[in-house]
Amino acid sequence: MSAAGRMALVLLVALAVRTAAGEEVWRTRAVAKLYGVYSPRGFFNIVVRLKCLESAEWVKLDLKRAQITVDFEPGEEVSKEDLARVQHEAGYRPGPVELFRVTGETVDHSAPGWMRLKSPPPKKTAQRVRMARRQRG
Amino acid sequence: MERCPNRQLAIPGNRGLALCAAVLAAALSRSVEGSPATFVTALPVATGQLLVRFNFQTTFSTPEFFGFQTPVTIAYGVIPHLALFVNLNQSYQSLGGGPDVAPLSSWAARDPVVYVRYTVLKIDRTQATFRITPLGGVFLPAGENALQAQGAYLPGALQTGSGTVDPYFGIALSYNSDAFGVAADATYRLNPVSRAGISPGSELRSDAQVETRLYPRKLPEEGMPGLIDVSLEANYTQDAASFADGVRNALSSGRTLKQDLVLEYSTLRWQIGIGGRWPLLQSFDSPTALRERFSAFVFYEYYFAVPHRRHRRRDS
Numbered sequence: 001m002s003a004a005g006r007m008a009l010v011l012l013v014a015l016a017v018r019t020a021a022g023e024e025v026w027r028t029r030a031v032a033k034l035y036g037v038y039s040p041r042g043f044f045n046i047v048v049r050l051k052c053l054e055s056a057e058w059v060k061l062d063l064k065r066a067q068i069t070v071d072f073e074p075g076e077e078v079s080k081e082d083l084a085r086v087q088h089e090a091g092y093r094p095g096p097v098e099l100f101r102v103t104g105e106t107v108d109h110s111a112p113g114w115m116r117l118k119s120p121p122p123k124k125t126a127q128r129v130r131m132a133r134r135q136r137g
Numbered sequence: 138m139e140r141c142p143n144r145q146l147a148i149p150g151n152r153g154l155a156l157c158a159a160v161l162a163a164a165l166s167r168s169v170e171g172s173p174a175t176f177v178t179a180l181p182v183a184t185g186q187l188l189v190r191f192n193f194q195t196t197f198s199t200p201e202f203f204g205f206q207t208p209v210t211i212a213y214g215v216i217p218h219l220a221l222f223v224n225l226n227q228s229y230q231s232l233g234g235g236p237d238v239a240p241l242s243s244w245a246a247r248d249p250v251v252y253v254r255y256t257v258l259k260i261d262r263t264q265a266t267f268r269i270t271p272l273g274g275v276f277l278p279a280g281e282n283a284l285q286a287q288g289a290y291l292p293g294a295l296q297t298g299s300g301t302v303d304p305y306f307g308i309a310l311s312y313n314s315d316a317f318g319v320a321a322d323a324t325y326r327l328n329p330v331s332r333a334g335i336s337p338g339s340e341l342r343s344d345a346q347v348e349t350r351l352y353p354r355k356l357p358e359e360g361m362p363g364l365i366d367v368s369l370e371a372n373y374t375q376d377a378a379s380f381a382d383g384v385r386n387a388l389s390s391g392r393t394l395k396q397d398l399v400l401e402y403s404t405l406r407w408q409i410g411i412g413g414r415w416p417l418l419q420s421f422d423s424p425t426a427l428r429e430r431f432s433a434f435v436f437y438e439y440y441f442a443v444p445h446r447r448h449r450r451r452d453s
Binding site: 033034035036037038039040041042043044045046047048049051052060061062063064066088089090091092093095111112113 | 180181182183184185186214217218256259261262263264265266313314315356357358359360361362363364403404405406408440442
């Protein structure tokens with residue numbers, strides 16, 4: 001992705017986390033140190049369980065640091081126990097978890113390692129339907 | 138080419154008679170049956186995760202034996218410590234043949250194995266893990282153990298099953314880190330004697346493996362790169378004497394030690410590998426037992442998250 005494209009994406013994300021009233025919306029960001037995970041397959045074990053966690057939206061996988069960073073849906077609260085349970089159900093001893101609140105421009109999912117846990121929102125489908133109608137008519 | 142009464146077996150026509158007689162005189166050894174990539178992993182399968190591994194393995198042996206197998210291994214994580222494994226297998230094998238003689242061959246499903254694996258010990262550290270996992274299950278008699286040609290049984294190398302439900306148990310252990318890994322397993326397949334057909338002897342297997350990362354030598358600061366690993370694996374197999382129609386064949390036991398070299402490329406969702414296998418030791422009681430020369434294999438492994446309902450977090 002070009003620098004201009006990346007910048008546009010950052011701006012879009014920043015806009016998306018603001019409400020209509022102009023107030024900034026926060027997200028919960030969890031950074032979990034993983035124990036026992038040393039390979040891509042091990043990280044996929046973690047991703048499988050994260051997909052089961054409601055409100056987990058983005059995850060960043062860092063093999064060298066053996067660490068995951070999870071961004072949750074705007075306004076959703078999570079606990080350290082939720083992340084510990086994810087690691088336990090993936091078959092690993094839970095590592096330490098830190099929770100932060102992030103807002104606005106700090107939410108950039110275009111960096112290496114980020115992947116979306118949820119399917120794209122239905123907005124895209126609506127756009128496709130609108131485009132198809134335009135082509136027909 | 139005429140067909141044997143058993144549809145799974147194709148035999149040559151008139152020229153095959155002499156070959157059949159020669160084959161039936163050979164030892165009923167399973168030495169060149171060639172095992173699929175059945176190294177038992179001790180690494181975890183996440184709860185609700187489905188892992189599917191497709192293998193293709195060829196075997197070249199003397200005299201004039203050729204075969205290939207297409208095992209499919211499916212693993213499912215039941216709970217964090219318990220995983221269910223199913224190994225399905227099909228194989229083709231061909232024996233004999235030459236300028237004037239067509240080969241004997243068979244193509245059929247082999248006995249599938251179903252087993253559970255439980256993690257009794259895990260020591261997880263940053264980028265390293267040590268695990269011990271006993272396992273137990275059964276081989277189911279889906280293959281054929283009474284394939285015949287000209288009214289006599291074919292040798293064990295051309296049979297595709299044991300004819301009985303065979304208990305299967307063992308233990309696997311491993312230490313893996315981001316730089317290297319070592320693993321070992323030992324399994325035992327207890328083959329009861331079947332009333333009819335070729336009943337292979339019980340089998341003891343023991344494998345040891347060491348692997349290291351070839352590329353990238355230095356991991357990037359962020360993200361999840363694809364990894365290329367090289368693996369060196371030794372497989373020891375000890376077969377007890379087999380039986381034919383309940384009668385013990387004293388010269389059918391054997392011991393083999395084979396060496397594998399495997400190159401693997403792994404990503405977050407899949408892994409692909411290619412390898413070769415060379416025999417280091419082939420000790421058989423029968424002087425006419427078939428001996429393996431070389432075996433080559435490729436495999437592809439894919440990971441799924443089975444469909445699920447996203448559950449709400451627990452309140453702390």
